[in-house]
Amino acid sequence: MHHRPEDATLTDLRIKQSGRDHGEYSEGAYFSHRLPHDPNRQRLWSVLCAFLGRYIHVDDTVLELGGGYCDFINNIRAREKHVVDVFDGIFRYAGQDVKAHVRSCTDLSEFRNESFQVVFASNLFEHLTWPDLDQTVAEIRRVLSPGGKLILVQPNFKYSYKEYFDDYTHRLIFTHTSLSDYLGTRGFRISEIIARFLPYSMKSRYPKPSWLLRLYLASPIKPLAGQMLIVAERATAEGSLD
Secondary structure, eight states: OOOOGGGOOTTTOOOOOOSSOOGGGSIIIIIHHTSOOOTHHHHHHHHHHHHHGGGOOTTOEEEEESOTTTHHHHHSOOSEEEEEESOTTHHHHSOTTEEEEESOTTOOTTSOTTOEEEEEEESOGGGSOHHHHHHHHHHHHHHEEEEEEEEEEEEOHHHHTTTGGGSTTOOOOOOHHHHHHHHHTTTEEEEEEEEEEEESOOOOSSOOOHHHHHHHHHOSOOTTEEEEEEEEEEBOTTSSBO
């Protein structure tokens, strides 16, 4: 059962605060001005999750980092689902089959070693500092099971450089090449790269029909694509799968 803050007790509360100050990402700051809630995103994410489901088995245990409004984790099919974010609004948006945890992605100590088959993050890494990214990726590798997948949807600077710093919280720059190389040095083997996966932003004052996104994903021609998809698998120090 998914526990809301108002009905949780000290013994069954599923939230642990990480001790870092992330006030910038409270709903009153970043989320309300840069990324307000849009219920239309649920429809689009249902299409995205149908596509991403090819990498995720229905019996997998899945962790989403930086889940925000929980659009991915609510729509993906999996045996057990967890979401982590410093944004405490995840309790309002997480589905009843999702376990929400308010904490930093740099500290996943709440989870046992090798306890997830899939870790997913969308538009997260560019907001971190290098020390925080190194710690986050180390934690991801620790909680992934042997052969587990890290799935990233991420702005690709090669195709989004004009708009990239319109978001004032962007700190790190990645292309599909640099991010793949970075993950390769951190104990992952790249299994798939789609350099042009999605438009840089799908924000609009008008609802976007889900069929249009389905057509976009199936098309070899992707106008305005500025987001990449990278799928990486946990590897041994020698580069083979664990």
